[in-house]
Amino acid sequence: MRPLSLHVSALNDTEYSLFTSCLADLAAQDSPSNGDIHYEKLAVTPREVRAWLRGRYPDLPLHELDAVLQLFDPSPLQEPVLSGDQFFAILRLVLHIRNGAELDRNLVFAQVHPTLSKTRSQSPNKRPPPRPAPHRPRQPFSETTFDVPTSDTNPFHHLADRQPPPPPSALPERRPSPPAVRVHVRHASNPFLSRAKTIHTTTSPVVVLPAGDTTAFPERKPPLPPRKQPPVIPPRSAFLYPGNAPGLAATTHHAKPPPPPVAPKVPHLTTALMKTSLQASKAAQNAKKAEAERESARVLQVLKSSSTNSRSRSPAHDGGVIRRTASRTASISSSSEDRPPPPRTP
Structure with missing residues (x-):
């Protein structure tokens, strides 16, 4: 641009x-x-x-x-x-x-x-020329006064327009009468007034006596404060055997805390789903019991069948088994008798 x-x-x-x-x-x-x-x-x-x-x-x-x-x-x-x-x-x-x-x-x-x-x-650096002050005739006063030339822009111009004070008169000065005493009306609702009345009625008036005159009102000393009772010292047995001291037993008895409050039982609310689950669990338990009973009956039946089979074997075979078992037990007993006894511990 x-x-x-x-x-x-x-x-x-x-x-x-x-x-x-x-x-x-x-x-x-x-x-x-x-x-x-x-x-x-x-x-x-x-x-x-x-x-x-x-x-x-x-x-x-x-x-x-x-x-x-x-x-x-x-x-x-x-x-x-x-x-x-x-x-x-x-x-x-x-x-x-x-x-x-x-x-x-x-x-x-x-x-x-x-x-x-x-x-x-319109330049602020230059001011308009001051206007000439209007001519005013002099007034005869007892004291000499001077007229100062002023302009309309002089802020003290209005002070000169005021009339001077009148000359002092020859009459004697009158002293101003004392102000009238105002009577203050006291209201019954004033809290300070009722307080002052109670103070005047409860306290006795103060009487000023001449110096050295003590006959009318004898001197009274203030009463002494009551003595403190001495502390009771418990017997030594109470310190040696704290269980026998009655005071300690009482304190220990009272020191037991009260039992805690029992919490109120919350009422149980059973829903249809809960009832269904309970019935299903009971049915499962019954089925498990029946299965265990059938298993035990099957085991008993197997044992009975095995016992009948063992009885139906030949007696010669059974006699040989018995003889071998008796010879083994005899050899074990003889070996145990030949061994020396163990040494005794001191």
Whole structure:
């Protein structure tokens, strides 16, 4: 976008005299300028321009002033300074806005014809000349007074309009009468009043006696506090045999904690599912019992059949088995008799 700047040659005579004087005032230059090139080389910061314009034109809205300065914001790569040509463009936009025009960046290229009298009269640095004070006739007073010339803007002007105090009279001064004593009505609901009554009724009045007179009221000493009873020492048998001491037995008897409270029984709620599961478990137990009984009957039957088979064998075979068993037992008994007895332990 095209940068906004205003060369000195683009100013009319009124703008040239006003803008150059404003730039010299802002830059605080005492020496005269060295030509138009000098104004182009001057540089001011946007903060200084904003503060100067706020003091120069206090009637200018602050948001419009900020909008004007936003048109001259430098890019991030440039230094935050404004040249003299940019300052001239800012002043031209400010004058257009003060004349009632809307903010437009194209107004920079339209000349404006400011009046120096209007601009200078609105400057806050210059005050209007004081008005002459109206002449007032002197009044004869007993004391000498002086009239000080004042203006309408003097805050102490209204103090002089007040009438002076009247001269002192020759009559004797009257002392002010003492104020009337107000009688305070005491209400029955006052808690402090009832408290004061109880204090006066319960306490005896204080009587002041002359010094040395003790006959009317003899001196009374305060009573002594009661003596403390000596501690009871238990017998030694109680310490040696704590079980025999009655006091200790009583304390141990009372030290037993009370039995814990019995928890209330919670009523059982049986549902249909619970009943079905109980019936199924009972049926399973009965089936298991029947199976065990059948197994035991089968074992008994096997034992009976084996015993009948053993009886049906030949007696010669049984006699040979008996003889071999008897010979084995006889040999075992003879070997046990031939062994020496074990030694005795001391």
